Amino acid sequence: MITLEFIYVLMGLLLAGITLVSARDRTNRKRWKNTAFWGMYAVTFLFGSYLPHLASGAMVIAMAAVAGFGGLGKGDPDTTTQAERVESAGRLRNRLYIPALLIPGLALLGTLTLKKATLRGTPLVDPKQVTVISLGIATLVALAAAVALLRPRAATPVREARRLMDTVGWAAVLPQMLAALGALFALAGVGKVVSEVTTRWIPLTTPFAAVVVYALGMALFTMLMGNAFAAFPVMAAGIGLPLIVGRFGGDPAVVSAIGMLAGFCGTLMTPMAANFNIVPVALLELPDEKSVIRVQVPTALILLAVNTLLIYFLAFRR
Amino acid sequence: MHWFVLVGVVIVIVGFVLRLNPLLVVTVAGIATGLAGGLDLVAVVEAFGKSFIENRYVAIVWLVLPVIGLLERYGLQERTRELVSRVHAATTGRVLLSYLAVRQITAALGLTSLGGHAQMVRPLIAPMAEAAAETKHGDLPLTVRERIRAYAAATDNVGLFFGEDIFIAIGSILLIRGFLEQNGITIEPIHLALWAIPTAIAAFLVHGARLLLLDRRLAAQVEAARAEER
Numbered sequence: 001m002i003t004l005e006f007i008y009v010l011m012g013l014l015l016a017g018i019t020l021v022s023a024r025d026r027t028n029r030k031r032w033k034n035t036a037f038w039g040m041y042a043v044t045f046l047f048g049s050y051l052p053h054l055a056s057g058a059m060v061i062a063m064a065a066v067a068g069f070g071g072l073g074k075g076d077p078d079t080t081t082q083a084e085r086v087e088s089a090g091r092l093r094n095r096l097y098i099p100a101l102l103i104p105g106l107a108l109l110g111t112l113t114l115k116k117a118t119l120r121g122t123p124l125v126d127p128k129q130v131t132v133i134s135l136g137i138a139t140l141v142a143l144a145a146a147v148a149l150l151r152p153r154a155a156t157p158v159r160e161a162r163r164l165m166d167t168v169g170w171a172a173v174l175p176q177m178l179a180a181l182g183a184l185f186a187l188a189g190v191g192k193v194v195s196e197v198t199t200r201w202i203p204l205t206t207p208f209a210a211v212v213v214y215a216l217g218m219a220l221f222t223m224l225m226g227n228a229f230a231a232f233p234v235m236a237a238g239i240g241l242p243l244i245v246g247r248f249g250g251d252p253a254v255v256s257a258i259g260m261l262a263g264f265c266g267t268l269m270t271p272m273a274a275n276f277n278i279v280p281v282a283l284l285e286l287p288d289e290k291s292v293i294r295v296q297v298p299t300a301l302i303l304l305a306v307n308t309l310l311i312y313f314l315a316f317r318r
Numbered sequence: 319m320h321w322f323v324l325v326g327v328v329i330v331i332v333g334f335v336l337r338l339n340p341l342l343v344v345t346v347a348g349i350a351t352g353l354a355g356g357l358d359l360v361a362v363v364e365a366f367g368k369s370f371i372e373n374r375y376v377a378i379v380w381l382v383l384p385v386i387g388l389l390e391r392y393g394l395q396e397r398t399r400e401l402v403s404r405v406h407a408a409t410t411g412r413v414l415l416s417y418l419a420v421r422q423i424t425a426a427l428g429l430t431s432l433g434g435h436a437q438m439v440r441p442l443i444a445p446m447a448e449a450a451a452e453t454k455h456g457d458l459p460l461t462v463r464e465r466i467r468a469y470a471a472a473t474d475n476v477g478l479f480f481g482e483d484i485f486i487a488i489g490s491i492l493l494i495r496g497f498l499e500q501n502g503i504t505i506e507p508i509h510l511a512l513w514a515i516p517t518a519i520a521a522f523l524v525h526g527a528r529l530l531l532l533d534r535r536l537a538a539q540v541e542a543a544r545a546e547e548r
Contacts, residue, residue, distance in 0.1 A: 003400055011378065013382070014381065044370065048371040054370070057368070060366050061366065063341070064342050065342070068338075082396075085392070088393040089392070089393030090393075091402075092403075093363050093397065097394075099387070104431075104432040104437065111428075131430075132375050135381070152488045160383075161384040161387050164386065164390075170340075172380060174344070183366075184326070184369075185323075194324075220472065228490065252498060252503050256498060256511040257501045257509075258514075261514060264479040268472075276475045277475075291465075293420050299524055302524045303520060303521055309519055
């Protein structure tokens with residue numbers, strides 16, 4: 001059976017390759033920092049399932065220290081010039097899209113078919129992880145197709161992956177680090193304290209006031225935690241269920257479904273939602289860290305108002 | 319009340335305001351929160367390691383980098399620009415509006431990994447949106463180019479967030495269902511998913527309208543940026 005572990009090993013091998021390229025790159029003045037950073041990240045993928053959590057945790061903290069003090073560098077990557085790209089685009093034309101479209105195409109196909117596929121009675125892939133595993137397999141097939149089409153030298157795919165990984169840099173690891181922060185917040189009981197503060201200090205005497213505080217609280221707490229999933233249990237247990245549903249008789253389906261979407265409005269406005277707001281800034285090589293958030297704020301604020309009104313008008317419709 | 323545990327929240331806010339390295343800020347905030355919550359240092363480091371390892375799946379998107387990097391090396395973005403520049407009806411706003419629709423619909427069908435910043439936005443969507451603007455306004459000033467890219471990334475986010483909750487088996491719907499069940503309320507996922515539809519429509523109208531307005535404002539922004547460069 002193909003499990004997530006298979007995908008993690010693939011990812012670990014890719015990172016190990018990136019580490020090697022980084023170590024051999026004399027054009028990067030900080031090459032040993034890059035090597036250490038990607039090397040430790042590779043280890044968490046290759047051996048993470050077997051290492052004691054203490055060792056993984058120590059490595060993660062060491063990675064943050066490497067990235068935080070002095071930072072990662074960038075070498076002079078071995079890639080093509082603009083003119084060469086225009087020339088090869090003219091030559092290859094639309095064939096260039098075959099590997100690119102194989103990724104979503106096969107990911108879709110795999111998601112739809114692999115769930116029920118069996119080999120001699122055992123499932124072919126772990127049924128709980130079909131989407132992620134399909135995506136992983138799709139990228140492998142797409143890579144094979146790209147290599148067959150373009151016939152690059154053997155190390156070129158890893159070198160090109162290194163070029164892109166260096167533009168993303170430490171931001172690649174941030175989403176996982178934030179998940180770890182969320183776990184510590186939960187262990188320390190941050191949510192409980194926040195909900196105590198909200199309910200103690202804000203008078204909630206009318207249904208409308210309760211809805212407004214609940215929706216705004218979802219957005220604000222999501223901005224703090226970077227994740228509406230963390231905000232939801234706090235706000236729903238603090239205000240949603242006891243007040244809006246319990247005291248004022250609101251519909252719990254409306255309160256929770258649209259409340260979660262009010263939280264998503266917060267996700268659009270916070271650097272803590274790293275994989276949506278910080279990673280693309282790095283990936284698109286934007287100089288201003290907040291440029292994606294800035295263009296999202298108007299949409300987010302309008303939708304937050306819309307969601308607040310939707311809860312108010314739909315939850316008490318009887 | 320254990321007010322101390324909020325120290326992590328404070329560190330995160332201060333760190334982002336001072337523009338310190340976020341990876342370091344988050345790590346320090348996590349350690350501080352754990353210690354304030356009464357854990358010892360070993361337990362804090364263990365919690366870090368455990369959660370980091372358990373969440374490795376969020377990094378799977380980086381597996382596409384060899385393919386995307388290789389295709390970029392051979393001119394994928396250049397080919398995309400060339401194709402879009404031939405479609406005269408294409409404007410930045412319309413290109414992004416179409417992507418918003420596709421992203422929302424596929425996410426609503428549970429196909430959340432069909433889009434994304436690494437797989438779609440960098441190699442295809444952002445170059446398409448830039449090329450459409452180039453066809454209209456000629457060579458773009460850098461600030462305008464960056465603005466269009468930011469809009470491309472934002473469109474992927476909005477489409478994903480306000481599409482995926484219509485799908486009954488997505489994480490947030492399952493989380494809500496589990497939470498309500500713990501509190502003695504049983505609701506079928508389909509009922510939760512249905513209530514996500516009004517917001518999905520509103521999101522399409524609001525963000526879509528902003529994308530069409532962007533088309534109008536791009537001309538003025540190109541003018542202004544050029545005047546400033548002179």
